[in-house]
Amino acid sequence: MNLLTIITDKMVAGGDCIGKNDGKIIFVPDALPGEKLDIYITGQKRDYQYGRIAGIVEPAPERVEPPCPFYGRCGGCNLQIAGYGFQIELKRMIVEDAFSRAGFRKFQELPPVTVIAGEPWEYRSRFQFHRFLSPGGKGVTGLKARGAEAGTVSSGEPLRENIVPVTDCPVAVRQIREFLRSDTFPGAKAGRFTVFAGDTVRGEDGRDIVLESNTSPICEVKLLGRKIRFDVRGFFQSNLPLMEQMITAVCDGLEGERVADLYSGAGVFALFLQERFAKTVLVEQNRDALGWAEINLAGRKHTSYGMSCRQWVLRPEAAEKFSAVVMDPPRSGLEAEVCRWLCGLGGTELRYVSCNPVTLARDAVKLAAGGFTLRELKLLDFYPQTSHIECLAIFGRDR
Numbered sequence: 001m002n003l004l005t006i007i008t009d010k011m012v013a014g015g016d017c018i019g020k021n022d023g024k025i026i027f028v029p030d031a032l033p034g035e036k037l038d039i040y041i042t043g044q045k046r047d048y049q050y051g052r053i054a055g056i057v058e059p060a061p062e063r064v065e066p067p068c069p070f071y072g073r074c075g076g077c078n079l080q081i082a083g084y085g086f087q088i089e090l091k092r093m094i095v096e097d098a099f100s101r102a103g104f105r106k107f108q109e110l111p112p113v114t115v116i117a118g119e120p121w122e123y124r125s126r127f128q129f130h131r132f133l134s135p136g137g138k139g140v141t142g143l144k145a146r147g148a149e150a151g152t153v154s155s156g157e158p159l160r161e162n163i164v165p166v167t168d169c170p171v172a173v174r175q176i177r178e179f180l181r182s183d184t185f186p187g188a189k190a191g192r193f194t195v196f197a198g199d200t201v202r203g204e205d206g207r208d209i210v211l212e213s214n215t216s217p218i219c220e221v222k223l224l225g226r227k228i229r230f231d232v233r234g235f236f237q238s239n240l241p242l243m244e245q246m247i248t249a250v251c252d253g254l255e256g257e258r259v260a261d262l263y264s265g266a267g268v269f270a271l272f273l274q275e276r277f278a279k280t281v282l283v284e285q286n287r288d289a290l291g292w293a294e295i296n297l298a299g300r301k302h303t304s305y306g307m308s309c310r311q312w313v314l315r316p317e318a319a320e321k322f323s324a325v326v327m328d329p330p331r332s333g334l335e336a337e338v339c340r341w342l343c344g345l346g347g348t349e350l351r352y353v354s355c356n357p358v359t360l361a362r363d364a365v366k367l368a369a370g371g372f373t374l375r376e377l378k379l380l381d382f383y384p385q386t387s388h389i390e391c392l393a394i395f396g397r398d399r
């Protein structure tokens, strides 16, 4: 095995640091900027390579020993090698870098990236675990291993050797840690299952943990005093205290005649927005999620559309005047048609929630070119110890 010695440069979206070998970029996981590392090459593409650390020659001063015994094997966390304050700094730099690379500064200076953070441990309410039964019938619960994406069987389940048995998880909420330690849930079947838990969570059996495979998957959470119901198998943000802060930040200062909640999921933002607007419109293509939105907004004034936002912006209803638009798209960002529709709106306030700074920056350039000003850019640290980045971008029009 040939070892190379490199000095790492910045961290990029996804959490790898980049370095150079013979002019080619190398992506290295578990590295911090400015480290001298011995690495070996694990993958080759035409213009870049992947490497893995064989030895740390000169560590960054911010490097710490990962507290979790499963770090590096489990696919869950990839930033435990940095102290929490530095994790935030790295994420802030990744966001700024994404906007620079997208060419945003041609339109305006980037406003300072402000940070909203909560507890760095014991925060995560939602997990997909994988369970297998030994020939003796004993159940083992685990998480997908690092890099296990390729090693799946036709059902989409990871191969057994790609599951890391876990008996604890320090980022999980107390209820899930207790579940992992005792693992005494009756009736849990082999295969993949989702768990949702937390102090303000209630399953139909009244417990504060909902386990997909042995109880009803229906879950109720309280956010800012409001009850919201959803199916644990669908999307729901898994850091509930940060979600409350996100709702407050999204709704802050908004009011008016008509608001649209695009990519609305189970209607969390719409539930709080409808108190501030005469008319609230939800658009969501997943009919199951929209069904929950209907339940969550029952008796409250709203109209919902079960279709893609791309289709909805072409409908006559989209030609009405909107005082504000809130949007929370998947990682791929806004559809091109949605960006065009937004740019055609007049004095509208935009609140764009994003789980991918690269597509957020791409869309921010289109919105800036369409006359919107990025007024605030907030990093909400929903997933400490991981490189996941969640942002809220607030746009308005100055002219």
Ligand SMILES: C[S@@+](CC[C@H](N)C(=O)[O-])C[C@H]1O[C@@H](n2cnc3c(N)ncnc32)[C@H](O)[C@@H]1O
Pocket: 235, 236, 237, 262, 263, 264, 265, 266, 267, 268, 269, 283, 284, 285, 286, 289, 307, 308, 309, 310, 328, 329, 330, 335
């Ligand atoms: C990141 S989630 C946001 C959900 C919601 N705002 C929340 O916080 O619970 C993105 C949502 O967009 C929906 N979605 C994905 N592509 C869509 C599209 N093209 N049009 C409408 N909805 C879409 C997904 O089903 C999912 O519910």
